[in-house]
Amino acid sequence: MAITVTLPDGKELELPDGATGADAASAIGPGLARAALAVEVPGAGNGDGPEVRDLARPLPDGARLAILTDRSGPQALQLIRHDAAHVLAAAVTDLYPGVKISIGPPIDDGFYYDFEFPAGTTVSEADFPQIEERMRAHVKAAEPFERQDLAVAVARERFAADGQDYKVELIDDLVSAGGPDEPLETVSLYTNGPFTDLCRGPHGPSTKSIGAFRLGSVAGAYWRGDSTRTMLTRIYGTAFFSKAELEEHLERLEQAKARDHRKLGRDLGLFTFSEVSPGAAFWLPAGTSVYNALVGLSRQMGSERGYSEVKTPQIYDSELWKTSGHWDKYKEHMFLVESEGREMGVKPMNCPGHAHLFGARRHSYRDLPVRFFEPGLLHRNEPSGVLHGLLRVRHFAQDDAHIFCTEEQVEEEVRSCLEMAFETYALFDFDVRLELSTRPEQRIGSDEMWDRAEAKLLSTLQELGLTYELNPGDGAFYGPKIDIHMTDSLGRSWQLGTVQLDYSMPERFELSYTGADNQEHRPVMIHRALFGSYERFIGIMLEHYAGELPLWLAPVQAIVLPVSDRFNDYAAAVRDGVAGEGARVELDSRSESVGRKIREAELRKIPYMLVVGQREQQDEAVSVREHRAGDLGSMPLKEFRDRLRGELYSAALKPSKSSERRA
RNA sequence: GCCGGAGUAGCUCAGCUGGUAGAGCACCUGUCUUGUAAACAGGGGGUCACGGGUUCGAGUCCCGUCUCCGGCCCCA
16 A cells, blocks of 8 residues: 655655655655654645644645745744744743643744743743753753644543643633534644643654744733733743844844834934823924924825814813713723813813714715814823833824715725825835724624624725735724734834724714705714824834934934034025025034034934035035935035925925825 | 833943942033044032831842833723
């Protein structure tokens, strides 16, 4: 008896019946046999993708297979990181008797394992050297990963006897997930050295494949992500095939720290934080300049697209929040104040104010859509533990707009919101991801309303041919939404823009417009923010540009640097001339060397440095140095002004309504 | 909010087992009059996050609070 398998190059390989992935690798060549980590075979059917399996498992006849080695990319890396997680658990169980293990998967750039340490034991990064040493011993010993398929009851008994409650719970859940129709008979266990774990696999042949690893940090994590359950101790680490790759990875992390917006904000003098108002930025003049440039862009793009700017109050009687539903669903995140016996709430969102404003006047169907824009200041009492630089604050402003329209206008409005969002992000070269978030458990409004709203968002996404991720249960309490996400310098994902469809608030505020039939009708409300919050957007943007803001956003666009204070008068004239082009320009008239002035201007990442001395004064010229590009040489002042005017104009973003729509 | 860690000058940090707080940069003053990434000299600046405790004596040890950092839960 023999089986035949097909290799990636199309060649067929004949192997004895019962041959394993390891046998296939040896049959191809001894080098591959040594390098092989696992084997990829077609999935078990039911539409799954290919399945990665241990080398030691028998191959199915007729399979098209691929042997994974250290050169197989992310899949192979994931495999050894999963291996490394088990080695971490082995080391920790060696060192901390009585520790309970839970789960330890590979993640994007590493792995983690969650433990419950015995009462009174805490683990910190100071313990890493010891744990890593133990891990190294296990890796060096080249302990094989051995799979064992055990009857459910046997496995359960084994973990129960060991006091491994989390594993017992996992087995019980696997059993109930299987259901009565397809009862689960066995579970797989993997053993490496002294350590055995409940694990679906696959794993590499032995711990030896883990070329280089490093523990990163320790953190708390709720068991099963549930804040009502035990807080476990999570140890993060990463692993690579070679020491060089690990070093490279650590180097990248180091560099990422240099573009952390919190550091850039301080170094560039944009904003600062203080204990006197946790979660609220203090914007310095330079930062305020950037902030205002973005608000200006919102205003300009909005007014070109039929938005009207409005202003609504900061503080409202609790009655308004009861009407909007925030009192029930959001109160704990609101700042409350009391005034003359009235309970008031500081607004965490603009929507109720805008709904009230819409309702304050009569509207005809001819007026719709009504689009209210307000870069409104919001306060949300976020839990202290979630605050994070500009990316998560308590005090911020959104580029918030609410569109009141007819049922028929919804798709067109959602579409133009998305198009406007993409035009906005294109200005910053942002590469964003979309998520469609559907009805959450905590919600208001009928199921029919949710059906309708979700269907409309879905159809618009499909019509525009946009790819998106589905995020079930993550909608706002009043409606489903399309969220726009971006990652920060360390790969953490943050939501920026959002487009939310809301049938509920118009109902609660009893909003209406007069239709062509002279009857009252209920408008639909669309909530949208494209930047999301200016704070978060600026944080992400700083990291995206590593602080090198494009000319139109730079707080100081040009700085004049006289070579000595004998030329301060000419330098002032240059400054005034350049300012005449509408540029933000400074003069550095200090009695310092030109070298120092240039160095400081470079560190401030100012786009243009204009060096002036004897020669320039004589010729009415400036010597232009461009940030990063270096010395561009001397040119007539007039020529520089023309150049700057052109760049400011083209960069001043004049997106027009007629600009091509993005497909 | 939860788990762990940290808080010394504006910034980056030093300060061993408790014995009266230090460096570089930044800032101020003076000299230099500077040509494409740091001139030279001098000077000011810290209730060592805050509050309690132990001690003859606390930046250092203990407790509490606040803030920040890394995650978790949550979120724009």
